[in-house]
Amino acid sequence: MTDLPAATPPTPADDPTGSPYGRHVGLRPALDAAGTPATPTVTEYPVSFTGRADEYFRIWIVNVALTIVTLGVYLPWARVRTRQYFYGHVWVDGQNFEYRANPVALLRGYVLVGTLFLGYTLSTQFQKYWIAVPLLLAYVLLYPWLVRQSLRFQAANTVHRGLRFRFSGTVKAAYVAYGAANILASIGGIFALPWAWFMQRRYQLDHVEYGTARGHFRGDVAPFYVIAVTAVGIGIGLAIAVALPVTAVLFGTSALDSGSLDDLKTTGLLAGIIAAYVAFILLYTVLWQYVRAATMAYVLNHAELGGVVRTRATFRPWRLVWIGVTNALATVVTLGLATPWAAIRRTKYVMEGVQVRAIAPLDDFAAGSAERPSALGEAATELLDIQVGF
Amino acid sequence: MTGDAVPGVYFDGRRSRDYPATLTLGEQGVTLSVPDLGLTRVWSAADVSVDPAIPGVRRVVKFSDGGRYETAQDAALSAWERHTGRNRALSGVRWLESRWTAALGALVLAVLAVAAFIAFGLPALAQQAAAVTPRSVLAAFDRETLKVLSSGDYVGPTRLSAERQAQLHREFRDVAVWAGGGYPYTLLLRNGEPGGEGSGIGANAFALPGGTVVMTDQLVALARSDRELMGVLAHETGHVTHRHGLAGVYQGLGLTLVSTVLTGDLVSASTFAAAVPAALLRGGYSRAAETQADEVAGHYMLQRYASTRPLQDILARLESQDGDESPSVFDLLRSHPGTPQRIEHLKAMQRAALP
DSSP: OOSSOTTOOOOOOOOTTOOTTSOOOOSSOOBOTTSSBOOOOOEEEEEEEOOOHHHHHHHHHHHHHHHHHTTTTTHHHHHHHHHHHHHHTEEETTEEEEEOOOHHHHHHHHHHHHHHHHHHHHHHHTTOHHHHHHHHHHHHHHHHHHHHHHHHHHHHTEEETTEEEEEOOOHHHHIIIIIIHHHHHHHHGGGTHHHHHHHHHHHHHHTEEETTEEEEEOOOSHHHHHHHHHHHHHHHHHHHHHHHHHHHHHHHHHHOOOGGGHHHHHHHHHHHHHHHHHHHHHHHHHHHHHHHHHHHHHHHHTEEETTTEEEEEOSOHHHHHHHHHHHHHHHHHTTTTTHHHHHHHHHHHHHTTEEEEESSOTTOOBOOOOOOOOSHHHHHHHHTTOOOOO | OOSOEEEEEEEOSSBSOOEEEEEEEOSSEEEEEEGGGTEEEEEEGGGEEEOOOOTTSOEEEEETTSOEEEESOHHHHHHHHHHHTOSHHHHHHHHHHTOHHHHHHHHHHHHHHHHHIIIIIHHHHHHHHHHHSOHHHHHHHHHHHHHHHHHTTSOEEOOSOHHHHHHHHHHHHHHHHHHOTTOOOEEEEEESOTTSTTOTTOSOEEEOTTSEEEEEHHHHHHOSSHHHHHHHHHHHHHHHHTTHHHHHHHHHHHHHHHHHHHHSOSSSHHHHHHHHHHHHHHHHHHHHHHHHHHHHHHHHHHHHHSOSHHHHHHHHHHHHHTOOOOOOTHHHHOSSOOHHHHHHHHHHHHHHHOO
């Protein structure tokens, strides 16, 4: 849940209306006396993350205990507090981010979505398909709308320097990026999936607003194909590397086909099954982490806001894969107790590998219109495991 | 408490610019002072909201005009918060979060709660849910399961003679009447090896939630007396009256929910990793169900034949037919308690009943 504050592209922008305090740099580079565009000075602001594993561990375990004691009612407060911790510890140019969702709104969404989900699970279990099929259909039909709601909710509840982010993507565009693109991806598989990723990232970034400044994704579709092909190649390579020793073990044990060695055979078989199982989980984790990390780096390197702010990623995707895999191992080995440490470790590495480059002071943005979208989409994305963000 | 000017920064909510500011906290309200803007404003307590504290993050005070003041001086603001009675509940949460002893307590509580829920709560809940599930659902369950069974190569039509079938049905009626509960008990005799030796489900008997009991020809052949068979059938009615089948479905559902809550998602590496422990737990639940059904069968045997011996015998024969596997890691994964324990349990029942 808390991999990183996904909805905080730390990408503010500029204000075309001019500043009353004399510190404003316009949308276009100002003209100097000779009438030629002045070369804008680029200021690079590092992003820092000040969260600490020991501090977050206590927040996390108290969240878990309170959620259990209150039979889940505390869950929205726990989620909001976790996000507030992560957002609040991300600093750009001396100011931190803020997450400000209302837990009560989230709770309403959780109850509604949770009830529908439980209804669906129970009705499939008892083969009451006249309930299950319409519910599933409604979910599929509403999915792009839910994603849009979620993006709106996340953006509107992210604050930096007293200004909110906003997400202005239309419902129609959501149905293209998350409806049509996903349908094509499910038909076309690997040939269409990277295109769907591209459409979705573009939809997310092109409609982010910070105050009156608008986000823009300068990226192209081709690099998404490169990422996908790389992942497939690595997947095949690793699968072969893993399958060979496992098959050897299985063959070795079946060669010992004398009745007295039955126990040994059983043990060998069991070891083979466990090895294959662990290898599968590792392979899945590596590939998934790679796709995520490489996509995130590419997106951050091609995002801009209001024409004056760009982001740059200097974290290394493979290092992030290593962090992801070791995090997963640590979490499993400690029976989940390392979860907070893992979340802090990953967020710190990602955030401190991001730079914000601006040709205008970051304190010259102006507020846009304010609105409060409902928490339904947000609750749905958390409960139904929709992947949004990076 | 009052009078101290707390340093911080001010945002007017319309621009991203920060201004140095001070906030003076008073009983009735606060005074905001922003020298750069030449602004000094008194806000009444009702027009000010204070966000609950997050460890290590600047405190935020919001004003009703959209402006905000942020400060790293937590102590002063927390004192004012306490004094004016704001954010009581979340201040309590913060108090817990700042102590390692509280964290340790929370950890122990969480572990105990999860363990207790899996050991007692979930079976009890599942049993409750199974008990209130309508009969029509049970009947639908039976129908669907039988469809699956007959479509696959698990069972085929019985090869027993018509007289033998009628006899078994007659004897089963006695067990069914004894078991009670108002279930429409039906005995289905089937060939457990439709594709020849070693295929299908072999010598077996099982009950579906709605009261349908299936017994294979191979089990009938294995028995040396009908008492043995009636013992097995009584065991199966025990599964029906205690609604074990349905409770098992609910328990599976509950375990999925628990692992989703613990791992935080539905499909991921951690969910795969949780699959094995979940299977072990499910096996544990069904071992408890087997013991309970044996208990029912034992009572029937003692009442009818004054001995649990026939059931012990057929269990032992089933075991030796399955091959004498030495105890191995697979025992953990087996859903039934080991046969020796089951036989021992039946012997104990007999000793207790006949001093």
